[in-house]
Amino acid sequence: MRLLLASVLLAATALPSFAADGKLVLYTSQPNTDAQQTVDAFKAANPGVEVEWVRDGTPKILAKLRAEIEAGQPQPDLLLIADVVTMEGLEQEGRLMAYPEAKVEGIDPALIDKDKTYFSTKLITTGIVYNTNAPMKPTSWADLTKPEAKGQVVMPSPLTSGAAMIHTVTLTNNLSEGWDFYSALAENGAQASGGNGDVLKAVSGGDKLYGMIVDFMPMREKAKGAPVEFVFPSEGVSAVTEPVAILSTAKNPDAAKAFVDFVLSEEGQKLAVSQGYIPVREDAGLPAGYPERSTIKVLNYDAAEALKNDMANKEKFTDVMAQ
């Protein structure tokens, strides 16, 4: 009997506990093509794992998750969404699983949550995109309120995009005009709707000439030949860090941990660079078309404050932009 028990124990420990397998469900706000590439690269490194992913804007992914939580069956193991504020909220509700052993060496500690529940994977700034046929070359946020841009500005809505929420909070905190900047935009006929993808479509298609947008989209489309140009405005840019986190209800935590390690690894970070993102690991380099990291002026914002006022900010935004 004792022999049997011992052999069972031995067999159990002999199983390679680190090799992740099974099914993994990922909810992400990455554009579809990027999500598929990230998943493909992860699967190549972890052949045993099947990944099923869902993409939508961060607020919408969250709304879906909340409905599933209410139904008693949260589906995802993992979240890879735009901003840390949303993650902070989930952490406070106890929805995230800590992963203290995550392989974070080489990453700026300032970018890592102290409880190790979520991990920044990139730096995504929001600046200005313009159609290269446009008469004006904007260089600052203030340019978007000029008469030349009347009726030609488009921006993502915080109801759809997590990056747009952070962007709104950052600009209203940092620009001396505060919310008046958005009132001026609204008066100038600026339109806020949909996500960053809609902005890209409108500006590269020429429906609008100027837009607020995350950096990698126009950088990438420009490389493909689309008539767009990205600008880091002189006042500075807002930034999100696209954190990844494991849910406390994850059905496959081992595979989820492997995914977290993968996106933070050198290989995962190089993939992000090839997709046109600024990586969190400085040793992974920079994608073509970006200026040196030190020359990008990132504006600060108060995450705790942003979390507390999330709903009020959304309402204020829809109010000002007359949505």
Add this chain to the structure above:
Amino acid sequence: MRPRPGAVLGRVWGDWTPVILVLLLIGILSILPMARLLLTALAPGGALDLSGFFERLTSSSTQRATWHTLDTAFLGAVVAMAIGGPFAVAIAMTDLPGRKPLGFLILLPLMIAPQVTALSWLHLFGPSSTLLGMFGLAPPPGTPNPVLGRNGIILLYGVQHAPIVFVTLRAGLSRIPGDLVEAARASGSTQLRTLLTIVLPLMRPYLIAAAALAFVSGVGNFGIPALLGMPVNYLTLPTLIYQRMSSFGPGVLPQMASLSVLIAALALTGVALQGLAMRDGGARYAGGKPAFFELGSWRIGLAAFAWAVIAAILVLPTLALLTTAFVPAFGVPLTLETATLGNFAEVLTRQASTIRAFRNSILLSGSAAMLLALGVVPVALVLQRFSRRRQRLLQGAIDLPYAVPGIVLAIACILLFLRPLPVIGSLYATAAIILVAYLMRFFTLAMKPVTTAVNQIPADLTEAAASAGAGPLRRLVTIVVPMVAPAAFAGALLVFMSAFNELTVSALLWSSGNETLGVVLFSLEEAGLGTQAAAIAVASIAVVVAMLAVLDRFSAKLPGGVLPWR
């Protein structure tokens, strides 16, 4: 009294069991979701709260969306009448050359998903139009796309719902007795005058019904305002519900239930109007040779005009969609060097979610079609045993989930199945919730052809079989089933096509692994990958055209009136 074919079931299962089962089925699929919705809208906390209900309906965004809905649906119906009306007259009662193909082509917009129609028109106009760009006709950058917003929505409601007007009016026109027209002509009235003073007044019930149906379809449409209105913040009630629900989650369910009741009421008012107009339309005059007009020297000119209209509403948008599907990125001109199959490769072979969506849509629509085709035969047989009045009432209940906008049914399903239920648990975030919603919504589509077929089975046949000694089950299998099988098959194909094209229901019900084709198209478009969305749209049009070809092949075996273009 002659035994009706349905009576055979009674003898197999006893008299009451089938009746109770059928009533239960109709109760669960048709009445339960609507009742649940009303309950949450009117009494969210369990107690009746009418002031809360009205308060939720008077917010400024709701009022604006209500006005947008009424405005676009009404003017859209006007446009649909302007397109569908002349086509109905030309095809039902004139010697216009090429009537048959024209009659088929004018129906196509109805078979194509609204979101696909909207996408193709988006690519037809605007500075980014690949098609216009090829001819140097694209407007300069900075010009807003003219189909975005109110005018585009009205135009596309008109195009999308012109077939409904066409089918309804053609049915009426074919019943107008030729004698009346001949009498008028013999007394010296011109053809145009005869049309206006004899035909038009007789057509009044059909005109009202056609306009009401087009209006109702506009009220409930989601694909068109989602693609043309949401990007410029022009929200109708269905898109307002979608936007709030998808951005705020289950916390706003009571508000959404109230809004749902509001659009359901708008839609059902239209349906009631249509029912009222048609109540005794057509029964008053004798048949005979249908009325007919000769176009004379106008024939060729009018035919050319009709083909030009078809080209404008069907061919050009499809070309625009095709050209967009072949460029690598939005705004890149299409030339021999830039043309690529990359978008098709991406959505058909590379992206797991789009491949899955094709599979899911085929599986979900296929299962719904099969379950309904098998299920409606016994239901139709049992319904025959009810009195006329009760049959109409039950048919009305079955129509309900189809008559209300799809988004309303989606909200009702979330309310029903979000919280875990005993035995089945929560259906939310499973494929089952979409399947159940499809069964509810398309029940009536499968039911109509089968009911027609069952009513046409002559009682003599079953009587003869009975006197020859065939038992009830044998009569069911050897007489009834073979006679209704073609109708059940046609119903199944109609269900399949509708479910395969739909976005409205699954937009709120999909979950990871259970995406439908409509959902991925919408999501790609929202993610800025318009060229890939175009590739999906092209692929889905190909599937629909293939289905139509199968259905048409099969048409000789079907009872009349099942296929709208026959």
